[in-house]
Amino acid sequence: MITTRESDAAIPAVNRAEAANHAGAAACITLHATTSGSGVHLFTSSLTQIPATRFLPWETAQGAYAEQSLRLSSEIDTAMTHAEIPVTLGRTALQPLDSFTCPAVVAELSPLHGAATVTQLSDSAYQDRIVAAMAAAVEQWQHDWRQQP
């Protein structure tokens, strides 16, 4: 596993895509946080599937992985649902997502709104649930990835 942000310092989007692409990653997950909404928002690129070729345009490289990204998103969605974390699914135009040459998903974490309470993102138990679900999803994806041609 390669992480691209080890401290609270802004890293240009293009550098993150370069790191992921040079690593030949089996899956790329971009983590974000927001105060809006509830649970986890999963996004994949709004690009449509294009044939994979040796050289891909930087701005739309993710198009070659659109369907695989949707499968990865579905894997994370399932794991979050098992952890009883509400998930909203969507597609978005976001840099550097469209430049990743790997199955890629954006996971945006937000506070958990219950019937009467709100669990903030700073809650360690909530964080643990998200991390456990994410790890289970990646493990499942790794298993599925090995079976792919």
Place this chain on the structure above:
Amino acid sequence: MISRTQRILFWTLLVSSVLMSIVLLRMRERALDRLLASAETMPLNPPAGRPVQSVTIMIANDMDGSLQPAYQNLALPLDDNARAHVILQHLIADYSRPSSKHPIAANKGVNEIFFMGLPADATHTSPGTVAIVDLSGSFVEAHPSGIEPETLTLLSIIGTLHANFSQISQVRFLVDGQQRDTLAGHADLTRDYLASDAPGVKHL
């Protein structure tokens, strides 16, 4: 040695040039004043007696990431650009209410909207009209940061325009007349959005 006649001619031309420059600058200022005055008096508030029309507004909900149509009866101006402006101002005003499920602090909303026809040639795969939405800087500053809220705002604007103006096939965003990278750090404002990007859009 320069003759007296040439010196007189030189100074006459120089003074004339300066005077002409001053006159041109003054005319330019007057033209700008007239332009701003006409923009301020655009018929955003429809004249009394205008028949009320039903419009569809696509309302975003942060809790479930959805867009739901809401129907309002509004008295609208005749001009398409002004009509679109009024409809979007209602949409954004709705988001500034305390009960909004997609809250955005009070702001000036949209500066202007322009409709631009796409030329009918082979390079455009989706013929129709491009709507250019010029957002105000105060709207962008008031907007909460986050992929979901930003994406929902754009989709809600696109969906609302497409629901009321079926000829719109693409939407482009500016901020105070300039291109900007993102809405509030995430959603891309440099690309043209297809009107079909907004889900749940139904034509009246």
